[in-house]
Amino acid sequence: MSFKDILNSGKFVVTAEVGPPKGTDIKEMIHHMEILKGKVDAVNVTDNQSAVMRICSMAVAKIAMEHGLEPIFQMTCRDRNRIGLQSDLLGASILGIKNVLCMTGDHVSAGDHKGAKPVYDVESVQLLKIVDGLNNGKDMSGNEMKGSTDFFQGAVVTPEANPIEPQLIKFEKKIRAGAKFFQTQAIYDIEKFKDFMKHARKFPVKILAGFVVLKSAGMANFLNNNVPGIRVPQSLIDELKAAGKEKALDTGMNITARHIKQLKEEKICDGVHIMAIGMEDKVPVIMEMAGLL
Amino acid sequence: MIITKKRDLKDLLENVKNYRNFFLIGCSECAALCGTGGEPELKSMKEALEAEGKSVTGTFVAKTGCQVLGTKVELKPFKEAMDKTDCIIVMSCGAGTQTAVELYEDKAVFSANDSLFLGNMTRLQIFDERCSLCGKCIIDQTGGICPITACPKGILNGPCGGCKDGYCEISPDIKCAWVRIYERMKKLDKLQEFCEVTIEAKDWSASQKPRALTARKEKKNEF
Numbered sequence A: 001m002s003f004k005d006i007l008n009s010g011k012f013v014v015t016a017e018v019g020p021p022k023g024t025d026i027k028e029m030i031h032h033m034e035i036l037k038g039k040v041d042a043v044n045v046t047d048n049q050s051a052v053m054r055i056c057s058m059a060v061a062k063i064a065m066e067h068g069l070e071p072i073f074q075m076t077c078r079d080r081n082r083i084g085l086q087s088d089l090l091g092a093s094i095l096g097i098k099n100v101l102c103m104t105g106d107h108v109s110a111g112d113h114k115g116a117k118p119v120y121d122v123e124s125v126q127l128l129k130i131v132d133g134l135n136n137g138k139d140m141s142g143n144e145m146k147g148s149t150d151f152f153q154g155a156v157v158t159p160e161a162n163p164i165e166p167q168l169i170k171f172e173k174k175i176r177a178g179a180k181f182f183q184t185q186a187i188y189d190i191e192k193f194k195d196f197m198k199h200a201r202k203f204p205v206k207i208l209a210g211f212v213v214l215k216s217a218g219m220a221n222f223l224n225n226n227v228p229g230i231r232v233p234q235s236l237i238d239e240l241k242a243a244g245k246e247k248a249l250d251t252g253m254n255i256t257a258r259h260i261k262q263l264k265e266e267k268i269c270d271g272v273h274i275m276a277i278g279m280e281d282k283v284p285v286i287m288e289m290a291g292l293l
Numbered sequence B: 001m002i003i004t005k006k007r008d009l010k011d012l013l014e015n016v017k018n019y020r021n022f023f024l025i026g027c028s029e030c031a032a033l034c035g036t037g038g039e040p041e042l043k044s045m046k047e048a049l050e051a052e053g054k055s056v057t058g059t060f061v062a063k064t065g066c067q068v069l070g071t072k073v074e075l076k077p078f079k080e081a082m083d084k085t086d087c088i089i090v091m092s093c094g095a096g097t098q099t100a101v102e103l104y105e106d107k108a109v110f111s112a113n114d115s116l117f118l119g120n121m122t123r124l125q126i127f128d129e130r131c132s133l134c135g136k137c138i139i140d141q142t143g144g145i146c147p148i149t150a151c152p153k154g155i156l157n158g159p160c161g162g163c164k165d166g167y168c169e170i171s172p173d174i175k176c177a178w179v180r181i182y183e184r185m186k187k188l189d190k191l192q193e194f195c196e197v198t199i200e201a202k203d204w205s206a207s208q209k210p211r212a213l214t215a216r217k218e219k220k221n222e223f
């Protein structure tokens, strides 16, 4: 079953992430794919994440398919103009890539090629419209194409954005532009997430809550201070502190598993997206702890 | 106005080291306001060149250095000084520099400044960028604030996920353009519009270079 069919079947889905490396040695990446195979419903393949130059997401998405994973091809607007984006979407389509996640993309100033010219010819909302057009046989200029795409297109949303109102307005614009599913920025406060879901449930879209495992109280504080749209409540920081250095990671995994379990049991959202960031081997462990395997 | 910044003097002196006689042209408009091409800056450039053993045959602050014909007329009285010079240093923006390039075909012309952006002076010699001259203005749809310029990603439909507490992902010193637009549209009671309108991808053909405009003819048609 495809990711789209699984989501629409009502099963609580789990997606994870594969980060293409810098350089052509993909042994470790393949190892990560093997760990995730048969466990998760789909894997996001990041697109030069944080504006750090790496293998392109399309090639890695194809390799993920060869290793038995269903890829969610992430596409940002930072590095390609509308011609490049559409051309790559057509390319991804003929390679059999079915899911695309449309994002504007981190600014080049965050990355390792700070002198690069950022493109941003279009942005996430407009990219979603482009995908919708290609699915309907038309390119962005309205030209008829010979053969259309059949993408299942998604986008991202930040439920803890501050201020939240303009973020929610953009969320609606993305839905109108054709987004069928959303993966969220990492969430840590289920009660607050429920508020967001109350709003999101008004729309016919699937929501996957984002998770980043906390490895320590220090990491939680770092996220709070430096990462936009992430807010780890003090109670969780205290819990990590109380666990001590040795047990901090286990506690972090426990928190994640506990939250995922709650989301599933209370049917709060449609699935979860676990961003392991180098700890791919922990994804199946967390899934097991959450009762998903 | 066009915001300019002085180039590193050492680099400039290195670039002009093979010339002996200089003429300096400033500009009384933007460059003077930026402190890069008014009388005081010409004076210190003259001193710097003379300290290097160069001779300065003349200096002149043009009224509007990017106005080619006017500048040509203004520079007529300086013919003798200009004849003696083998290098002109222009202390204005890149456009002003190229006025000199056009007027003096046989002289080397160097620019003393880097031209940065079209901006507003918010306080004395503090400038920020407000318009990128995109060729097709859209700020009537964005509460009068230009997202193409004020948002580093030129996003047209609301804040990205990088917005942190109302500030931009690229710097905690920059307010997120889309939070500003949201707040202003809220004040103007235009949130409905903000929600309902999806701004289409921009037609960049209006900013295809090099751009030229003959306003004269258009005026004749209009009136």
Ligand code: SF4
Residues within 6 Å of the ligand: B130, B131, B132, B133, B134, B135, B136, B137, B138, B139, B146, B147, B148, B149
């Ligand atoms: S929309 Fe274009 S013309 Fe209008 S302020 Fe912005 S860059 Fe300038």
Ligand code: SF4
Residues within 6 Å of the ligand: B150, B151, B152, B153, B154, B155, B158, B159, B160, B161, B162, B163, B164, B167, B168, B169, B170, B175, B176, B177, B178, B179
């Ligand atoms: S934080 Fe705001 S201003 Fe900065 S890139 Fe994102 S949308 Fe643009």
